[in-house]
Amino acid sequence: MPATPSRRLPRVLDERFDEILAAWTKEQTNGAKPGTASEGDIRARCSELLSAMRKALASSGADDVQGPAWAPVRDVLQRVSFIRAQQGFTPSETATFVLSLKRPLFEALRASAGNDAEALATDVWGATEVLDRLALFTAEVYMKTREELIARQSQDMLELSTPVVKLWEGVLALPMIGTLDSSRTQVVMESLLQRIVETGADVAILDITGVPTVDTLTAQHLIKTVTAARLMGAECIISGIRPQIAQTIVHLGVDLGDIVTKATLADAFKLALSRTGTTLVRSRNGANPTGSLTTTPR
Amino acid sequence: MERIPILRMGQFLLVTIQVDMHDRLALTLQEDLTSRITEHGSRGVLIDISSLEIVDSFIGRMLANIASIARVLDADTVVVGMQPAVAITLVELGLSLPGVRTALNVEKGVALLNAAVASSGAMLEVDDADGED
């Protein structure tokens, strides 16, 4: 590797700061996505990064962009890629923020190197290394932000797709619809247990009428949830087990143990009400022929 | 010596575990509870673990032991307030505490103990004024 240009690079940045900043800002605004950032914003951010780089180079050199001296530089890049990830930039558009500094910087280096070709080669090599490392860092932050964004969105979707509803004082129901894979089951189960704590519900009904099939792992998740709820002090009733699922469960050798099951959500609800000290009575005055619910004190 | 305090509530004993117990402390609690049950002729034990961030197999075994010892001394045990993450972890660990009764909170735990005592024929009063009924 050629000698490190650590002394010349910061000096050039120092002496030609405004020139580099102007050229770089121009590169940025030329290729900017319409409507994402004003020229003033771009200029401010470029200037912030350049100053941070100048300080870092002067104090610790170019080798250690992961080190503490470079923290302010990484900070700026982190913010830039965070914003770009949220605005829907692509990874290469995001890395371009750093890479577009190459041309203005090389031009400044060439202007200051004069006739010393060897020095210029060394400088360009050194500057390339620093900028490439910074670009890589920017891309990594970008990816991480995107992934977190997507993970959060899919988590939100999972929770929305299976809401825990309060059927009655002390009774929760979780109507599940669609295929249950094990990660969905896990998310849903955790939110059910959390809701049990929040609402102080004594009974939770897991209704799987809308679930076509379950695999072993999912069946085991269901059973673990029932057991966990029991440890917390709440009872779970599983309702709506289709004949096919019943067969699967038996066939897989999954032991439902002493888990309470009911054919329909309505049956489960009746049982839940009796467990919480509520009785279902048919109204006798004819005004309400379908029956009404009466709570009786325990 | 460091000890977990045991509170007397009428015919019941209440223990609120608020510290991350080392093993010796857990064993001392088990011994203390046993002697307090006999001393007061207590009919029930409430163990509030809502502040516990984890229950490992050692604490799990302690809870199960307390329940069986209390059973022999004619007292019921209710473990109260286990956090969802703790419950999920215990189940995964393979510990489902089959002999231990549970309740969501102390109030519900007291109701459970009252019902158990009532069904065994004895009468009692608990100075619990915040129930609505």
Place this chain on the structure above:
Amino acid sequence: MLTARTERIAVRGPHDIVNVRQVVRGWCLAVGMGLVDLTKMVTAASEIARNTLEYGGGGALTIEELRDGVRQGVRLIFEDQGPGIPDIDRAMTDGYTSGTGMGLGLGGTKRLVDQFDIASTPGQGTRVAITKWKAR
């Protein structure tokens, strides 16, 4: 895969088990692990720390923060110079204990973590390494 930081703590007495739980909790929080995963990892640490103390006669725990691309996790390595485990398969079986335990520590821990490695040489000691990744 990259080891971002590491720390070594002693497992010599009953108070060290409490310390292990608290230190491991801090590391899991630092990588942003969710509550359920964190609880599983701290519980696993407690189980293995107790084995190290009870059967291994004490030893040490090395904690590592792992980075694999954008994935982050925590690895715990427990080592002792105790008698070792003559039959690992049997020790891993739920319900097997040579002491007064329930024999759930090893088997249960394996279910709580993402990766579980155990190596033991009779007469020389035991090494258990467990890893948990932050769920994404």
